[in-house]
Amino acid sequence: MRKYSVFAIAREAMRGHKGWEEQWSSPEPKSEYDVIIVxxxxxxxxTAYYLAKEHGITNVAVLEKGWLGGGNTGRNTxxxxxxxxxxxxxxxxxxxxxxxxxxxQDLNYNVMYSxxxxxxxxxxxxxxxxxxxxxxxxxxxxxxxxxLTPEQAREFCPPLNISASARYPVVGASLQxxxxxxxxDAVAWGYARGASDRGVHIIQNCEVTGVRRTPDGRVSGVxxxxxxxxxxxxxVVAAGHTSVIMNMxxxxxxxxxxxxxxxxxxxxxxxxxxxxxxxxxxxxISQSDKGELVIGAGTDQYISYSQTGGLHxxxxxLDAICEMFPMFTRMKMLRSWGGIVDVTPDRSPILAKTPVPxxxxxxxxxxxGFKATPGSGNVFAHTIARDEPHPINAPFTIERFRTGxxxxxxxxxxxxH
Amino acid sequence: xxxxxxxxxxEERPELEFRNAGxxxxxxxxxxxxxxxxxxxxxxxIRSNPKGVIFERWRHIHGCARFFNAARDTITDRxxxxxxxxxxxPDLTKLAADAGPAAWANRPPDQLNEKPxxxxxxxxxx
Numbered sequence: 186m187r188k189y190s191v192f193a194i195a196r197e198a199m200r201g202h203k204g205w206e207e208q209w210s211s212p213e214p215k216s217e218y219d220v221i222i223v224x225x226x227x228x229x230x231x232t233a234y235y236l237a238k239e240h241g242i243t244n245v246a247v248l249e250k251g252w253l254g255g256g257n258t259g260r261n262t263x264x265x266x267x268x269x270x271x272x273x274x275x276x277x278x279x280x281x282x283x284x285x286x287x288x289x290q291d292l293n294y295n296v297m298y299s300x301x302x303x304x305x306x307x308x309x310x311x312x313x314x315x316x317x318x319x320x321x322x323x324x325x326x327x328x329x330x331x332x333l334t335p336e337q338a339r340e341f342c343p344p345l346n347i348s349a350s351a352r353y354p355v356v357g358a359s360l361q362x363x364x365x366x367x368x369x370d371a372v373a374w375g376y377a378r379g380a381s382d383r384g385v386h387i388i389q390n391c392e393v394t395g396v397r398r399t400p401d402g403r404v405s406g407v408x409x410x411x412x413x414x415x416x417x418x419x420x421v422v423a424a425g426h427t428s429v430i431m432n433m434x435x436x437x438x439x440x441x442x443x444x445x446x447x448x449x450x451x452x453x454x455x456x457x458x459x460x461x462x463x464x465x466x467x468x469x470i471s472q473s474d475k476g477e478l479v480i481g482a483g484t485d486q487y488i489s490y491s492q493t494g495g496l497h498x499x500x501x502x503l504d505a506i507c508e509m510f511p512m513f514t515r516m517k518m519l520r521s522w523g524g525i526v527d528v529t530p531d532r533s534p535i536l537a538k539t540p541v542p543x544x545x546x547x548x549x550x551x552x553x554g555f556k557a558t559p560g561s562g563n564v565f566a567h568t569i570a571r572d573e574p575h576p577i578n579a580p581f582t583i584e585r586f587r588t589g590x591x592x593x594x595x596x597x598x599x600x601x602h
Numbered sequence: 603x604x605x606x607x608x609x610x611x612x613e614e615r616p617e618l619e620f621r622n623a624g625x626x627x628x629x630x631x632x633x634x635x636x637x638x639x640x641x642x643x644x645x646x647x648i649r650s651n652p653k654g655v656i657f658e659r660w661r662h663i664h665g666c667a668r669f670f671n672a673a674r675d676t677i678t679d680r681x682x683x684x685x686x687x688x689x690x691x692p693d694l695t696k697l698a699a700d701a702g703p704a705a706w707a708n709r710p711p712d713q714l715n716e717k718p719x720x721x722x723x724x725x726x727x728x
Contacts, residue, residue, distance in 0.1 A: 428651035439647035442676075486622040487604070490653045490676050495603040497618060530647050586647040587639045 186382035189293055208374060209253075209381030214388050217415040218246045220569055221407055222422055223393050223430055225249035226258040227369070227555065228547055229422035230376035230387070231562020232569070234292075237383035239563075240570035245385045246416070248409060250392040250426075254373030257424050260524035261555040262447050262469060262481040264460050266303040266364035268323050268330045273580040273592045274533060275326040280577050281560025282363060288559055294375030296367050297474065302459040303364030304333070304342060306509070307357040312465055316359040323361075333358045342459050344510045352508045353466050366460060366471055366479075372558055396434035396544070404434070404543035420545040420569050425490065425525030427548035434541050438548070439586045440527045443484040444494040445552050448521035452476030456512070466505035478516065480506060484526065484552060494523040526552050530586065532595035536565050536578040545569050546583065604679060608662045609670050609686045615662070623659035625649050626671040627691050652676060657691060660684070 187193060187206055197204055220236060222229045225247045236242045249255075265285055267278035284291075285298045307313045316332070323330035335347040338358040347355045377387055388411070395408035396419065406415035423430045425442040457472035469481040482502040485494045499521055507514045529535060529549035534557070536547045547565045550557060564575040574582075585591055604617040628645060631637050637645070650656070656676050661669045673682040673692060683692065 426653070428649075429653050437644075437648045438651065439643075439649065441649050441651050486617075487658065487674070487679075488651060488656055488676050489679055491679050495617065497603055587643040589639075 186378065208378040209387050211389065212386050214246060214248075214386065214391065214409070214411055214414050216413075217406075218386070219244040219416065220418045220420065221245070221414060221416040222247045222420045223407065224256075224422040224424065224426075225253045225373075225377070225387055225389065226256050226422065226424060227254065227372050227376065227558040228258075228424075228550070228561050228565070229420075230254075230373055230380055231558050232420060232422060232547065232565045233385045233387075233562075234376045234380040234383070235563045235566035236570060237380055237385055240566060242570055243384035245380075246414065247380070247385060247387045248391045248393055248407070248414070249387070249389045252389050253377055253387065254370055257524040257526065257554065258369055258373045258558075260447065260522055261369060262471070262479050263366045263369045263473075263555060264303060264364070264462075264469065264471065264481075264553075265298070265367055265556040266361050266460075267328055267556070268303070268305075268319055268359070268361045268364070269594060270319055270322050271592055271594060272326060274594055275323065275328055276577050277534075277536075277560055277564070277581070278557055279326070279328050279560075280563070281557045284559035284563060285367065286363075288367075288372075288375075292375040292379050294371060294378060296371045296375055298365065298367040299474075300363050300365040301471075302341065302360055302362045304338060304358050304360045304459055304461050306338070306345075306353075306355050306461065306463040306465075307359070308353045308355065308463065308465045310356075313357050316357070320359050328361070329363055330359055330361050333360050342457070342461055344457060344512050345461070346509055346511055353463070353505065355509070364460065366473070368474075369555060372555075376562070393430060393433070396430070398434065398541065402541060404541060418543050418545065418569055420547065420565065422547045422565070424548065424550070424554070425527050427527050427546065431539075431546065434539075434544055436539055436541060436544070436546075438535075438546075439530055439583075440549060441488050442490060442525050442527050443487070444489050444491060444523040445484045445526045446482040446494040446499050446521060446523045448480050448482065448499055448518050449473070450478040450480070450513075450516045450518050453478075453516075461509075463505065463509065466509075468502045468505040468509070470506055470510070477519065478513065480518075484528075490525055492523045492525055526550070526554075528552070530595075531591040531593045533592035534561070534581055535583050536561065536568065536581045537574060537583045538568065538572070539583055604681070606660060606672070606681065607684050608665055608668075609684050610666045610668050611662065615665060619662060619664040621661045621663045623661050623669060626657040626659045655682065655694060659687075 233247045267282040320330045335355045339345045339347045392410045393407045399405045428438045460471040462469040482499045528551040534549040564578040567575040607614045669687045672684040
């Protein structure tokens with residue numbers, strides 16, 4: 186792999202840009218690999234990258250039904266933060282946040298991580314109590330989070346309407362300054378390039394149609410649209426389709442898949458300096474480096490694999506956005522889309538071994554998996570390579586729904602679920 | 603937004619009047635305290651989450667307020683039918699045959715553009 190640098194640009198400029206290589210190769214699948222990862226989104230590619238980089242396992246295939254990064258990796262609102270309430274969540278999300286810082290250098294690929302600050306608004310007494318609790322819990326875990334008055338909030342984000350007569354008055358806010366955004370596609374491409382350079386095979390347009398097991402129950406490989414591919418270890422990182430894949434191996438999951446929508450506006454000059462989330466009115470908004478406002482809406486109430494959602498859901502979000510930021514009332518929206526998110530009963534992910542030997546699963550990231558991409562791939566690679574979880578993902582088992590050791594972010598989350 | 607037929611009101615109404623209430627036909631044990639951890643997990647947490655026909659509960663919360671069941675295709679979001687609570691689970695094979703667009707969702711690409719035969723005779727015939 187040729188390193189990207191200012192010298193590479195100069196060299197290519199001299200010879201008419203004819204020497205740039207493809208960022209990753211697209212080989213035909215071999216008949217057998219050490220590890221197969223199902224799903225070439227951010228989490229799957231990161232898993233393959235860290236398997237190769239940190240554990241020396243390079244005989245790896247990443248199988249993708251569609252195209253690389255075309256699922257939720259390319260559909261999310263790119264928000265990064267780690268201000269989760271519980272110790273277990275704080276551990277895994279902050280592990281990811283630490284990796285985001287320095288990821289561009291590690292991958293030699295600009296993922297455009299921008300720590301512009303994530304501000305969460307409080308609109309009522311309950312919000313104030315919940316967000317202050319988060320601030321204190323985060324600080325005990327060594328995660329930065331601070332409390333702002335409405336005036337301080339507007340100073341940090343000038344477009345914010347803090348008038349007392351607003352429909353959703355702002356009575357305070359919490360701010361994580363290390364939070365921010367990154368370029369979602371670049372994350373997938375950067376990990377793909379890094380993994381491919383270390384020998385990982387990335388195979389697109391290859392749908393997994395079955396999981397083959399030996400008579401004693403172990404995984405022996407997967408059936409795909411390109412034929413059978415053998416592997417003693419299979420990691421399922423299939424987001425909304427996890428239940429479908431796991432069913433092929435005879436494992437029933439505590440997951441439900443819902444459509445989650447997002448939308449972007451026409452591009453405008455820089456007007457919005459940070460990320461603002463409001464859980465109570467369910468809106469989150471930031472401005473991309475292209476100038477589009479990136480707006481996240483909620484999930485529909487029913488299970489669906491349609492990658493589309495109801496208009497009233499985004500309408501509700503835009504109502505709230507216009508109330509909180511009156512300057513956006515005349516903004517035109519360009520595109521809206523849906524992604525299928527896999528939600529667990531306690532709204533925390535599952536990164537674990539499964540009852541089937543050789544089968545591993547990384548799922549349940551629900552409405553907020555993008556922020557965890559580097560951390561999730563890092564500890565999942567450890568889990569697959571050593572056949573035991575990393576201390577950071579040890580609590581995120583599949584058995585916790587039997588034992589009752591839930592990580593119940595749903596009840597007290599700092600997050601719009 | 604979905605249009606949902608309430609089997610009690612016998613009317614098709616917008617989704618905003620309804621609340622989805624999760625997977626249908628999951629029986630709660632009569633003696634929940636005696637359930638093993640495994641059985642409780644199956645009852646409380648494990649869901650079929652199918653890509654295809656799902657049986658689910660809805661409540662007409664801004665109408666008659668009653669619970670009923672529905673069979674819906676999760677690929678197209680099209681309702682196959684709704685039926686009153688307590689009625690037996692409909693036969694899946696009969697539903698699949700009548701799935702309309704849903705029946706096309708999993709066809710291989712080369713069969714996707716097959717046009718249904720015209721019902722009325724075309725010009726010139728008769």
